[in-house]
Amino acid sequence: MAVYKRTYKAYEGALTPAWSRFLILPRSAYGRLMQSKFLVMYLVSCFFFPLGCAAFIYATHNLSFLTALNIPTGPVLKVNNTFFQFFCGFQAGMAVLLTAFVGPGLVAPDLANNALPLYFCRPFTRAQYIFGKMSLLLAMLSAITWVPGLILFLIQSSLAGAGWARENSWIGSSIFIGLLVWDVVLCLIALALSAWIKWRIAAGGAILAVFFAGAGFGTAVNAIVRTQYGSLFDLRRVIGFVFSQLFRELPPTTEVPVSDAWTALAVTSVLCLWLLSKRVKPFEVVK
């Protein structure tokens, strides 16, 4: 066991580069998050659907394998843009729940006991703080959304051949862009609500309310004002429009133009950043 002298001495060693210090926050928070068995179980369950999809892709290219197992092989679903759009929609829903579990633990614990002055009295900026906190959730969301999506795309490409991969390379880009945009929006919503609601359970509830109550509110607006623009309050629907455009599955007429859906996502992100800038400060001026 180490024995420490009760004397004070200054530190004279080397320092780490300033740009890398934001990584300290996700590393520290990851350890704390992984202590929750429920979260670990949910995270594992998020990979069941991608595994099922991988098995399905394998099966569609190995019908003889199914026949050998005496599994009837009728008309089989094609692995195409519709398949990947469905995959993205499903995993985007799983990402919402993961955000509701992880998001409240990001900023709220620092605000609950006024820890922010201790971060910002060091050579550490507000932008680094927000980016550091965001990076953990973004990494976890990425691990269940676009990363398995791209792995599925690669599996399909390797089984279907180079011709299919060349012809459908845009699907890979759509998976990456669509899900990354969704992940970033989810991260910003989670951070903003976590910064304003110190009580974790309430913050988690608020994150879910943004998606589920937003849908109800949008429907009510549509019914009362007799418009379709209320759908923009339903973020799951909004990302649905975006996926439809990215996967070239857009119906001839949509409730709202897809450009408005992109604008709604941008406005949501800007609003969240504004809320964060108001809250993530080293001290509070009491008026």
Place this chain on the structure above:
Amino acid sequence: MTPIVELDGLGVRFGKRDILKDLRVSLSGRTIGLLGPNGAGKSTLIQTLVGFVRPGTGTARVFGHDIRRDPKPIRSLVGYMPENDSFISEMSAVSFTRMMGELSGLPRDAALERAHEALFYVGLGEARYRTLGTYSLGMKQLAKLAQAIVHGPRLLILDEPTNGLDPPARTRMIRLIQEMRESGEMHLLICSHLLRDVEETCEEVLILKQGRIVHFSNLEAERAANQRFVELEAFGQQDGFAEALTGLGCHCESTGAGRLKMTLPVGFEVRDIYRLAAARDLQLRRLNYRRDTLEEIFLKAMES
């Protein structure tokens, strides 16, 4: 002496209210006390120095770095212990202190080693694996001190370090501050409204009132100067005693009932007072060096 903190016409305004007004002073002591009544602007001055608040007018320099232009180098050199609770309740003290060390730029292993050392140093060695949420108020204060010194700052800023501490915990905190001062490794800026804390730990004192500097002095120098004042109380026939002391160069003033207040000339030996009293068969019942206590300095400053 190289100035540690220089205030150069520093002014801070919140909304329409001036919190700090045209502060000009150069602080160079090993330990500097920042005093003032509630609302005098002490905490705002500290928050301005660490870059939380942007100055409205003027500027300040910490170790020569301008707070407007170089806030990051200043934050690397400074350790800050805030007044209020500041911690993450579910983290253990060692994880928390280590994280703060890493945020200051220490590599992982060095930060862990320094976190252990800092916690042992402040007296939380045995409790370092407990979560901060389970700590008592005194332990939380010590944990705040540990995180402030973990990276080895050159200037340690302590905002009300003895706030809410019971007498033994206060004594321990004061002793730690004195030890750090005597280590010679860092300068300390201590903000407090407890005069006794500042008197026990500080060399220089800066007193603020309504955002302005009303007094700045070196306590050691003031104490040395005040050693020339003596108060004595004698019993017996005192005829000619005051005159005899005046003859030796003292300035005497009777305050009644055998009491005298005297200002001693340079080179005066106190034993001469005993010699004169013995010659007149007087009993000296009390003889004090009268010091201008910090309380008197503070009260004078408040009246000014």
